[in-house]
Amino acid sequence: MSDPASPMADVATATAAIEPIAPDAVPEAAGAPPPPQAGAASGRRAWLLTDAPASRAQAAWGRRYQAWLAFRRNPLAMAGLGVILLMLLLILLAPVLATHDPGIQELGNRLAAPSSAHWLGTDELGRDVWSRLLYGGRITLGMVVAVVLLVAPVGLLVGCVAGYAGGLWDRLLMRVTDVFLAFPRLILALAFVAAMGPGVESAVIAIALTAWPPYARLARAETLTIRHTDYVAAARMTGASPARVVLRHVLPMCLPSLVVRVTLDMSSIILTAAGLGFLGLGAQPPLPEWGTMIATARRFILEQWWVAVMPGVAIFAASLAFNLLGDGLRDVLDPKQR
Amino acid sequence: MKARLGALAATAASIPITLFGLVLVTFFIGRVVPIDPVLAVVGDRAPADVVARARLELGLDQPLYAQFWRYLTDILTGNLGRSVMTSNPVWEDIARYFPATFELATLAIIVAGVLGIGLGVLAATRQGSWVDQVVRVFCLAGHSLPVFVLALVSLLVFYAWLGWLPGPGRQGIVFQDMVETRTGLMTLDAALANDWPAFWDAVAHLIQPAGVLSFFSLAYIARMTRAFMLAELRSEYVTTARAKGLSWPRIVWRHAFRNTAVPLVTVIFLTYAGLLEGAVLTETIFAWPGLGQYLTVSLLNADMNAVLGATLVVGLIYVVLNLLADLLYRLMDPRTR
Numbered sequence: 113m114s115d116p117a118s119p120m121a122d123v124a125t126a127t128a129a130i131e132p133i134a135p136d137a138v139p140e141a142a143g144a145p146p147p148p149q150a151g152a153a154s155g156r157r158a159w160l161l162t163d164a165p166a167s168r169a170q171a172a173w174g175r176r177y178q179a180w181l182a183f184r185r186n187p188l189a190m191a192g193l194g195v196i197l198l199m200l201l202l203i204l205l206a207p208v209l210a211t212h213d214p215g216i217q218e219l220g221n222r223l224a225a226p227s228s229a230h231w232l233g234t235d236e237l238g239r240d241v242w243s244r245l246l247y248g249g250r251i252t253l254g255m256v257v258a259v260v261l262l263v264a265p266v267g268l269l270v271g272c273v274a275g276y277a278g279g280l281w282d283r284l285l286m287r288v289t290d291v292f293l294a295f296p297r298l299i300l301a302l303a304f305v306a307a308m309g310p311g312v313e314s315a316v317i318a319i320a321l322t323a324w325p326p327y328a329r330l331a332r333a334e335t336l337t338i339r340h341t342d343y344v345a346a347a348r349m350t351g352a353s354p355a356r357v358v359l360r361h362v363l364p365m366c367l368p369s370l371v372v373r374v375t376l377d378m379s380s381i382i383l384t385a386a387g388l389g390f391l392g393l394g395a396q397p398p399l400p401e402w403g404t405m406i407a408t409a410r411r412f413i414l415e416q417w418w419v420a421v422m423p424g425v426a427i428f429a430a431s432l433a434f435n436l437l438g439d440g441l442r443d444v445l446d447p448k449q450r
Numbered sequence: 451m452k453a454r455l456g457a458l459a460a461t462a463a464s465i466p467i468t469l470f471g472l473v474l475v476t477f478f479i480g481r482v483v484p485i486d487p488v489l490a491v492v493g494d495r496a497p498a499d500v501v502a503r504a505r506l507e508l509g510l511d512q513p514l515y516a517q518f519w520r521y522l523t524d525i526l527t528g529n530l531g532r533s534v535m536t537s538n539p540v541w542e543d544i545a546r547y548f549p550a551t552f553e554l555a556t557l558a559i560i561v562a563g564v565l566g567i568g569l570g571v572l573a574a575t576r577q578g579s580w581v582d583q584v585v586r587v588f589c590l591a592g593h594s595l596p597v598f599v600l601a602l603v604s605l606l607v608f609y610a611w612l613g614w615l616p617g618p619g620r621q622g623i624v625f626q627d628m629v630e631t632r633t634g635l636m637t638l639d640a641a642l643a644n645d646w647p648a649f650w651d652a653v654a655h656l657i658q659p660a661g662v663l664s665f666f667s668l669a670y671i672a673r674m675t676r677a678f679m680l681a682e683l684r685s686e687y688v689t690t691a692r693a694k695g696l697s698w699p700r701i702v703w704r705h706a707f708r709n710t711a712v713p714l715v716t717v718i719f720l721t722y723a724g725l726l727e728g729a730v731l732t733e734t735i736f737a738w739p740g741l742g743q744y745l746t747v748s749l750l751n752a753d754m755n756a757v758l759g760a761t762l763v764v765g766l767i768y769v770v771l772n773l774l775a776d777l778l779y780r781l782m783d784p785r786t787r
Contacts, residue, residue: 287467287471290468291471294472294765294768294769294772295475295764295765295768296723296726296727296768297727298727298730298731299727299730299761299764299765300765302730302745302746302749302757302761303476303479303757303761306749306752306757307480307754383594383596386598387597387598387730391730391731391734391746392750393749406598406599406602410602413602413610414605414609414610420599420602421603421606424602427596427599428594428595428596428599431593431594431595431596432590432591432594435593435594
């Protein structure tokens with residue numbers, strides 16, 4: 113990006129590449145793959161960036177490619193994406209990358225400082241912190257993914273139904289969301305966990321119960337604007353049932369803003385999950401969840417500070433990465449939400 | 451004017467429904483709990499007839515709706531049940547623990563408001579400069595840093611390494627129980643008693659937890675201030691004011707900032723409510739005897755009356771603060787009239 117001429121050069125090659133291909137591409141069948149003759153990379157680029165897409169698939173892929181190009185121009189968002197991909201890779205490869213078994217205790221070597229044998233030192237039972245961080249990421253990030261998978265469809269459906277049906281349904285469903293929004297998230301989650309007993313599953317359910325209302329609100333707001341559009345009226349006139357209109361025509365339109373919201377929300381879900389773990393209500397020892405690791409290492413913060421700080425850095429990095437990614441996605445997918 | 455009253459009435463009418471919902475949620479949580487409320491009262495070695503009598507007294511033999519009715523009327527008469535842990539009525543416990551949280555959260559929101567608005571305005575007036583970038587990174591960190599990690603690191607640096615600030619707790623040992631409790635706010639009590647060493651000790655103990663707690667709100671307020679200010683600074687009246695030759699600080703503070711004040715008040719009220727959440731974790735680390743600590747300690751002791759009572763009170767405060775934010779917005783913004 114240091115070369116000021118490069119964006120111009122990009123545009124020049126792109127338009128130059130379109131010229132010879134355009135006559136070929138139009139007569140070809142719908143959704144045809146990019147013609148190979150113009151050199152694979154530039155040909156695909158031209159196919160994606162054409163002003164006259166020959167098929168719906170081409171238009172859709174072109175739009176996605178342009179969103180990606182816009183996204184790629186944002187270095188902070190790319191950094192966020194990079195950190196997330198790196199973290200996913202690390203936790204998927206945990207068995208390969210871990211230098212020790214995360215559960216093996218080595219009581220003669222408690223609370224050791226970082227060294228070549230234990231890269232990030234050892235905890236109060238002599239377990240390797242680096243290996244526990246890798247395996248702990250599976251639990252912490254796994255909890256976050258589980259919450260999102262539970263919450264996003266529910267919130268989306270509730271919001272779309274409330275917005276589309278209107279009337280009594282709308283008032284009823286929105287009243288329920290209001291009640292859930294009336295508690296601070298962590299405190300309601302605490303009360304739910306207290307009722308269900310501590311553990312990973314109840315923490316996931318508790319966070320999910322507190323996390324869905326904002327999605328429902330968002331989906332409802334989107335639906336309210338969509339339901340009066342002409343294409344929805346057209347779909348209704350062709351005899352589509354309300355369920356079909358909601359599922360096929362309204363719901364997909366809510367997805368971009370939902371994706372943005374979910375990504376931005378991921379960091380707050382990570383913080384809530386880690387907070388529950390820290391209070392001793394999430395994953396139970398000896399499971400290496402990041403918040404739980406900090407809770408047990410807290411007693412040694414004044415002398416062996418790294419034992420508590422390392423998982424803290426991991427939580428911070430994951431949460432920051434999702435915030436950066438979410439900001440970038442919002443600029444690309446949903447500029448009006450700024 | 452009439453429409454405005456109507457909107458106010460609608461907001462006011464929605465409050466009892468929301469509160470009813472809150473009670474319903476805590477009641478529901480109380481019923482799914484695997485702890486037998488009878489055993490919690492009489493202990494697990496009580497003879498069978500005592501257990502049966504307690505069950506009858508607690509109304510647990512009645513149908514759910516009757517139990518709910520009883521729960522609701524109890525709450526309306528200010529009866530949140532008795533805490534198993536402290537054996538005091540939950541309501542009294544909450545009244546005793548609340549001032550500490552109030553003191554902490556209020557100082558935190560003052561710090562967050564002053565610094566957040568300052569940083570936000572600074573960033574907006576220097577959009578794109580390094581100052582703006584620094585504020586941006588600072589805000590992102592505020593959104594991403596777990597408050598308990600920040601609290602631990604702060605203890606490590608300012609208490610253990612530098613020794614600038616006292617450790618956890620609300621008072622030094624020398625001042626323990628020296629000051630008569632009047633308001634429950636340690637600083638105010640010490641000032642009222644004219645005990646200035648105790649006052650400064652209380653302030654020193656407040657700085658760290660309040661600073662940690664304020665960080666998240668600070669980031670949010672700074673971010674919102676920046677966004678509001680940018681919108682104002684782009685508008686035409688700012689150009690007019692500059693053309694008239696007004697000084698830049700005057701334009702920023704007297705013209706642009708005035709117009710952001712209304713939405714900012716809403717933001718500050720909303721973050722004040724959000725502080726209750728951070729208080730749970732902050733109080734746990736700084737051994738701060740507030741509502742958050744009461745909640746977590748009761749939780750770990752499976753003291754359900756206390757947990758649900760505290761949850762309900764926090765929910766109530768949250769609703770009231772949200773309502774106040776809404777009302778202030780309506781009252782102050784001429785466009786909503």
